[in-house]
Amino acid sequence: MANLELMRELQVASSGKIVMLVIDGLGGLPMNPGGPTELEAARTPNLDRLAAESLCGLSVPIGPGITPGSGPAHLALFGYDPLQYEIGRGVLEALGIGFDLHAEDVAARGNFCTVDEEGRITDRRAGRIPTERNVELCELLRGIKLPEVQIFVETVKEYRFVLVLRGEGLAGGLTETDPQRLGVPPLPVEALVPEAERTARLFNQWIAQAKEILADQYPANMVTLRGLAKNPGLPGMKEIYGLRSAAIATYPMYRGVAKLVGMEVLDTGESLEEELETLRSHFADYDFFFVHVKKTDSAGEDGDFERKVAIIEHVDELVPAILDLKPAVLIVTGDHSTPALLKSHSWHPVPTLLHSPYCRADQTDEFSERGCSRGALGRFPAMDLMPMAMANALRLTKYGA
């Protein structure tokens, strides 16, 4: 919170705009010892040229050795301490599909799953049923009623849905029902704190009714619930930084986390060109832009080194157009690393550059893991990026007399 309190105290009005380009899962690893990482293998003349005029370093999303999920990793980029502000997956999914979450709501991420006759899970994703089937099943589940609470069941995608309970006196602090393995039945929801006991009972009642309704809907004949929690009620970016902030992102999760910190989520298309066009057409309207590129992470998760390289090269081609908009500060970073070698998020720090007329450029002339490791920022906490962006946009006054 120290960071945020300082920002709140020191921020001043200014016209300089900040663009934070987040290339999801940007950091990588060599496929063979001594070889290039994805970013090093990619031809990135524009990012390299930009690095030469920038302050560079490797950002540590959460802490040394810690592999972040997408939620905490993005909170850190926006300057919020991810170890202080924990966000439930249910909240993120609800916000991501545009659900109007209220402060007293408890949201859960639901999965349709398959159980055998003894109720033991045989497929945690119900054969990845199509989204249309999900829509029909959610409609059935909307028939469930519980005393004194409103219930919302909303389709996300394929086997995923969101369940929201709304009413007075509901509380977070609840266990998940997904046992995370096959051959055992779903677990009951349990209260981790006394004030959540009624909420736990309500969720368990809902699950019991859902089980009956879904009994003949094989393979989606049961549900599990994860990340049951309330919106943590983060202070917004406008309040903290004085920044009118906008998010340009295609995936629900990232749109969700942006809303959590008070950003406007702009309508945009699926392609990078469409995201860029959205940035261009709204550039006059906001002070801060979070521009999210998802597909690098997906390629890394798939273990597809070459595809990740190709997407990075595609991003590189769009950099001049971003610079043409003349942001006061341009940050290029990732939320975490997703090396194709590991096929998953990882703990490795993330190549990062910060460009502004006042950045005091270092001697890095290559936007890469090795290049950024020699940058003047060194290894630094991702949480430090926003204060540096604010300073370089001349949006902070001095501390003390």
Added chain:
Amino acid sequence: MANLELMRELQVASSGKIVMLVIDGLGGLPMNPGGPTELEAARTPNLDRLAAESLCGLSVPIGPGITPGSGPAHLALFGYDPLQYEIGRGVLEALGIGFDLHAEDVAARGNFCTVDEEGRITDRRAGRIPTERNVELCELLRGIKLPEVQIFVETVKEYRFVLVLRGEGLAGGLTETDPQRLGVPPLPVEALVPEAERTARLFNQWIAQAKEILADQYPANMVTLRGLAKNPGLPGMKEIYGLRSAAIATYPMYRGVAKLVGMEVLDTGESLEEELETLRSHFADYDFFFVHVKKTDSAGEDGDFERKVAIIEHVDELVPAILDLKPAVLIVTGDHSTPALLKSHSWHPVPTLLHSPYCRADQTDEFSERGCSRGALGRFPAMDLMPMAMANALRLTKYGA
């Protein structure tokens, strides 16, 4: 504590083994400006080759400018915040000599000293009496009885002994009696907290009786007590990291600190070859190995640059045999620096490498102070090593969704 809590939460079972080779007092200084440090003067082809495939940096044991004692320096290496977990010297010494310390015991490190007729200290180490004399004197001191407590007096070495009081209601939070200078009498033990008042009285009664017993034992005609404390009851490495951990160390102090964090202390010989053999023969039985090399520190303390160089070269020769065991992660570091130039522990950060298939090697190709200062880890807190080792051994799951 944040570190440890996170580890406890995120650790998962895996088969990867971690070896932490601690070369005591590894860091050094040039004897002449511009010259090589001990490590730089040493011929270390194996460590240099390893560095080229590793992530390198300089580890800061406690904080900038802080010269650590061995206890806190090792706690930091094991991931425990040494500023949070203070360990009394008495506890370390007791554990180091293999004393079976109980949770309610209060242990003190004792020194035999010389006092004049007015009781003023003239030699804080009683002329460094031989250990055999110490044994006789401890036997005399065992004659002291106090109400409702058991008393243990155990020889450590030369002028050093351990005093342990055992009984209900004893408490730490006590001042030391060594005034740390000559010409003044020992101080009384004082309680720093109300619950330690009875314990302070007991120690003072013991000291009064010891004074009478030793009156005619010049030069060892008095004692001082330091580091009076209980075992702080640290959470163990198994509990925090899920690691079955073993220590291979020849000196009592290091065996003691390893026990404090729940390691098994393996029987081993005095030589490096015997330590290596112990590692080899127990390699299947544990997940984490702390391998301690003492003699580099002793050479540094003696101001013997060449001897320290020779021992480092000897360690280098054993590195291939460690690699042959195929640990998932090999860390080579020191607990602190002991430059021959200073003849003592020092505050200088310590050359460190972390080797694993996923370490994202930097461009350091020389294991030395200068080489490591260019490593991608930069200057980093020693406490961060364990989380990084855990990540590289694939023993941590991700944080948040």
